[in-house]
Every structure is written in structure tokens, then in C-alpha cells.
Amino acid sequence: MSPAVATAARADRALNEALLRYVLRLGDTSLVLGQRLGEWVGHAPTLEEDLGLANLALDLIGQARLLLTYAGEIEGRERDEDALAYLRDAPEFFNLALAEQPNGDFGCTIVRQWLLDAWQLEIYAGLQESTDSRLAAIAAKALKETRYHYRFSSGWLVRLGDGTAESHERVQRAVDQLWRFTSELFAPDEVDERMASAGIAPSLSTAEVRWSAHMDEDLRAATLKRPAAQPYPWHGKRGVHTEHLGYVLAEMQHLQRTYPGARW
Amino acid sequence: MAALIADQATAARERAVWELLAQVPDPEIPVLSIVDLGIVRHVRHGADGRLSIGLTPTYSGCPATEVIRSSVRNALEKHGHAQAAIEEVLSPPWTSxxxxxxxxxxxxxxxxxxxxxxxxxxxxxxxxxxxxxxxxxxxxxxxxxxxxxxxxxxxxxxxxxxxxxxxxxxx
Incomplete structure (x- = not known):
């Protein structure tokens, strides 16, 4: 192999590895958030919201299936969506740390959802123009579902924030508690930079400006205060998680770990 | 002339498959067929005689997607198209x-x-x-x-x- 060809092959391999990592981040974020929402089934404050949260979970897990199937193909080690979902441990999950945070009360679940819906809205909108046609197709499909999710979560944010003194106080507390996880959403690392320069992923700085505008608009309508930006100690997308992910995976993976290959 | 006749024969075969698929109901809203729903994206008879059907999901996580796939598979097998390929088409995305x-x-x-x-x-x-x-x-x-x-x-x-x-x- 000539040095030029070897360099090109190395560059291809590096791009492929970055793409794999990027697709896993998207897929794992949808999967973990969907699994969290599933915990509400049978427990939500009203039947309508129980249905709502379950439907959000269904869409998110559907998006995760498309993304993890693609990740398995990029990886080329014959791992399908199920192998990736059920047989990886926490350090091999690359979801945003925000997605794995516990449900808390209904207000806290709504705030987590709203923060991530607005993030997905901008990421999927940008990915529609991706040079990777598979990602562009998945994003275009997911985007219209995400718009509906965002209408649901931002609608509830406003009702709770601009509701009773109790609901206002609880939802403001949730915003204050979860805000520290948002800096990870737009903090680019070498994977993001490689994806953006290859035209595969949108620039995070552009997405952040739009996301931030959604935040300000909704918080104003909800009579809530935007917390100050906080430093960025979480690295879910690098596989370094809060202690909560282990519990999510224990429940999600228990059956496949105990009875490998079990089907129904 | 022969090519034209062959084209017409292919078109007629594809039409017959469309009619067949128009009999496959959506499992969740059985009053609609999958053709009414707009999720059949293509029916193609390749030059090698192989039939391919393109299906698109309504929602990413719609549990009916797999049921629909197997209903289509059954309908095709029953009508002598056991070799047909069913492809998933994501783009452009389905909307109402x-x-x-x-x-x-x-x-x-x-x-x-x-x-x-x-x-x-x-x-x-x-x-x-x-x-x-x-x-x-x-x-x-x-x-x-x-x-x-x-x-x-x-x-x-x-x-x-x-x-x-x-x-x-x-x-």
C-alpha cells in the first residue's frame, strides 16, 4: 500500500468510527429517554397524560431502533439493534446524561422532556441536510414526531409554570435542578467536529442559538426563570454517566441478560 | 414492438400486485387498506422478473409496522409471489x-x-x-x-x- 493510500484508508476508518459514535449517541439518547418515559405507564397523573408519555416513549424507541440498526451496520460486527440495546454496559452507552436522569414528579419529567425535545428538534432539523442519506432519512422521519412531542412538553411547561403557586414552584425547581445537564447538549468534542466538517451533522453552535431561543420563549410564557449557565462536568456522550444509568439498564436488560436470546 | 409488449405485460403484473395490496388491511384501522394509508411506496418487477415492494412506516415506533410486513408477505405468498422482496423505504417520510x-x-x-x-x-x-x-x-x-x-x-x-x-x- 502506498503511503497516500494508507493515509486515506486511515482517514476513512477514523471517519467511520466517529460516525458510529455519533449515531450511537443519538440512538442511545432516544432509547434511554424512551425507557425512562415507559416507567410512567400506569402511574401518570391522568389517563390522558399516561397515554401521552407512553406514546412519546414509543416514538423515541422507534427512532432508537432505526438509529441502532444503522449503528450496527456501520460497526460491521453483526450486532443488531437488540444486541446493542440489551448487551452493552453503561460505559458503552453514549446518551446525553440528561436523558438518564430520574423521572421525579410529573413536572420534572416534563422539564427533562422539553429540554431534550427542543434539542432533538434542532439536531434533526439540521440532520435532514446531512451528506449521510440514511441519517437524513431517519432525521426527517423523527423530526415530525419530535415537533408533536415538543408541542406537548412545552404546552405542559407553560400550564405548570403559569398554573398554581405549587405547580410553579415545583416546575421551577425542576428547571433549576436539570439545567446543569444542558451544557453537554451543545459542547462539541472531536466526534461532533469531525461530523460537522464532513457535512454529516449540523454545527452545534448554530443549533444552540436556536435551542436557546426556544428556551427563552417558553420560559417567558411559563413565567419561569432561566438559570445561569453552569460548568460542564457530565460526559454521558463519552460514556461517563451519572449513577442513574446503571439502574435504567438493569431493568431494561435484565431479561436478555438472564435468558440470552429469549423471544416472545 | 416486443419491448413495448413486454413493458405492457410488466405494467399489468404490477397493477395486479397493487390490487392485491389494496386488499391488505391496516391492523389498527382495518377499514383502511395499506394502499389507502399511503404506505406502499413502490411495486416493481425487475428485469430479472423479481418483484419488489417498498413499504414505509407511519410512525418510527408504530407497532403495526411488523404486522403489516407479515400480512403483505402472506398475501404475496398466497398469490404466487413467494420470492418477492419487501424493502423498507424511509425517505420521503410518511405524513398524513x-x-x-x-x-x-x-x-x-x-x-x-x-x-x-x-x-x-x-x-x-x-x-x-x-x-x-x-x-x-x-x-x-x-x-x-x-x-x-x-x-x-x-x-x-x-x-x-x-x-x-x-x-x-x-x-
Missing amino acids: DWLTPEAHRKLAAFGIAPPEGAVSSPKQLWRATVVTCPRCGSRATARVSEFGSTPCKAHYQCSACREPFDYFKCL
Whole structure:
């Protein structure tokens, strides 16, 4: 192999590895958030919201299936969506740390959802123009579902924030508690930079400006205060998680770990 | 001339498959066929004589997708197309705009309000939507829940006849 060809092959391999990592981040974020929402089934404050949260979970897990199937193909080690979902441990999950945070009360679940819906809205909108046609197709499909999710979560944010003194106080507390996880959403690392320069992923700085505008608009309508930006100690997308992910995976993976290959 | 005849024969074979697929019901709204729903993207007879069918999912997580795939597989096998390939087509994404006019009519007759308007702009969801009651035709209706019994539906109630009903989301 000539040095030029070897360099090109190395560059291809590096791009492929970055793409794999990027697709896993998207897929794992949808999967973990969907699994969290599933915990509400049978427990939500009203039947309508129980249905709502379950439907959000269904869409998110559907998006995760498309993304993890693609990740398995990029990886080329014959791992399908199920192998990736059920047989990886926490350090091999690359979801945003925000997605794995516990449900808390209904207000806290709504705030987590709203923060991530607005993030997905901008990421999927940008990915529609991706040079990777598979990602562009998945994003275009997911985007219209995400718009509906965002209408649901931002609608509830406003009702709770601009509701009773109790609901206002609880939802403001949730915003204050979860805000520290948002800096990870737009903090680019070498994977993001490689994806953006290859035209595969949108620039995070552009997405952040739009996301931030959604935040300000909704918080104003909800009579809530935007917390100050906080430093960025979480690295879910690098596989370094809060202690909560282990519990999510224990429940999600228990059956496949105990009875490998079990089907129904 | 021979090529023209061959083309016509291929077109006739493809038409027959479309007619066959028009008999496959959606498992969640059986009054609609998968062709009415707009999820059959192509029927193609390749030069090698192999048949390929393109299906697209309605929602990413719709549990009906796999049932539909196996119903299509069964229908094809029963009619001598056991070798047909079923491909998943994601782009362009399905929206409720893909419902045929026939589907709108069938939904309303079945008691499900068809989508109002078209999925034209991202802001469409934030506009006030008036949904017509499929039972009494009143436009005085209210949304009960943004989600219903399947991913594609929301739940409404008519203020005139008081009946609850499903609305097929415009999404």
C-alpha cells in the first residue's frame, strides 16, 4: 500500500468510527429517554397524560431502533439493534446524561422532556441536510414526531409554570435542578467536529442559538426563570454517566441478560 | 414492438400486485387498506422478473409496522409471489398527506375524523385546528388528549352530540 493510500484508508476508518459514535449517541439518547418515559405507564397523573408519555416513549424507541440498526451496520460486527440495546454496559452507552436522569414528579419529567425535545428538534432539523442519506432519512422521519412531542412538553411547561403557586414552584425547581445537564447538549468534542466538517451533522453552535431561543420563549410564557449557565462536568456522550444509568439498564436488560436470546 | 409488449405485460403484473395490496388491511384501522394509508411506496418487477415492494412506516415506533410486513408477505405468498422482496423505504417520510381521498372518506364513515389540512409548514401544529365531528358534523369539538389509542390518533369530544371520537392527527 502506498503511503497516500494508507493515509486515506486511515482517514476513512477514523471517519467511520466517529460516525458510529455519533449515531450511537443519538440512538442511545432516544432509547434511554424512551425507557425512562415507559416507567410512567400506569402511574401518570391522568389517563390522558399516561397515554401521552407512553406514546412519546414509543416514538423515541422507534427512532432508537432505526438509529441502532444503522449503528450496527456501520460497526460491521453483526450486532443488531437488540444486541446493542440489551448487551452493552453503561460505559458503552453514549446518551446525553440528561436523558438518564430520574423521572421525579410529573413536572420534572416534563422539564427533562422539553429540554431534550427542543434539542432533538434542532439536531434533526439540521440532520435532514446531512451528506449521510440514511441519517437524513431517519432525521426527517423523527423530526415530525419530535415537533408533536415538543408541542406537548412545552404546552405542559407553560400550564405548570403559569398554573398554581405549587405547580410553579415545583416546575421551577425542576428547571433549576436539570439545567446543569444542558451544557453537554451543545459542547462539541472531536466526534461532533469531525461530523460537522464532513457535512454529516449540523454545527452545534448554530443549533444552540436556536435551542436557546426556544428556551427563552417558553420560559417567558411559563413565567419561569432561566438559570445561569453552569460548568460542564457530565460526559454521558463519552460514556461517563451519572449513577442513574446503571439502574435504567438493569431493568431494561435484565431479561436478555438472564435468558440470552429469549423471544416472545 | 416486443419491448413495448413486454413493458405492457410488466405494467399489468404490477397493477395486479397493487390490487392485491389494496386488499391488505391496516391492523389498527382495518377499514383502511395499506394502499389507502399511503404506505406502499413502490411495486416493481425487475428485469430479472423479481418483484419488489417498498413499504414505509407511519410512525418510527408504530407497532403495526411488523404486522403489516407479515400480512403483505402472506398475501404475496398466497398469490404466487413467494420470492418477492419487501424493502423498507424511509425517505420521503410518511405524513398524513399520503392518505388518499378515499382514505379520508372511509375514516369519516368509520367514525374517525380525518386529518384537517395538510402538513405543509412546521408551524402548522401551532395553528388552531377545527376538527369536524364524524358523527354529527358539528365543528364545535374539543381536544381531550393529544394522544389516543394508536400513535396516529388524538382524542376529541363533540360539544354538540357529546360523543367522544378519534381524530387522525395531521402529522
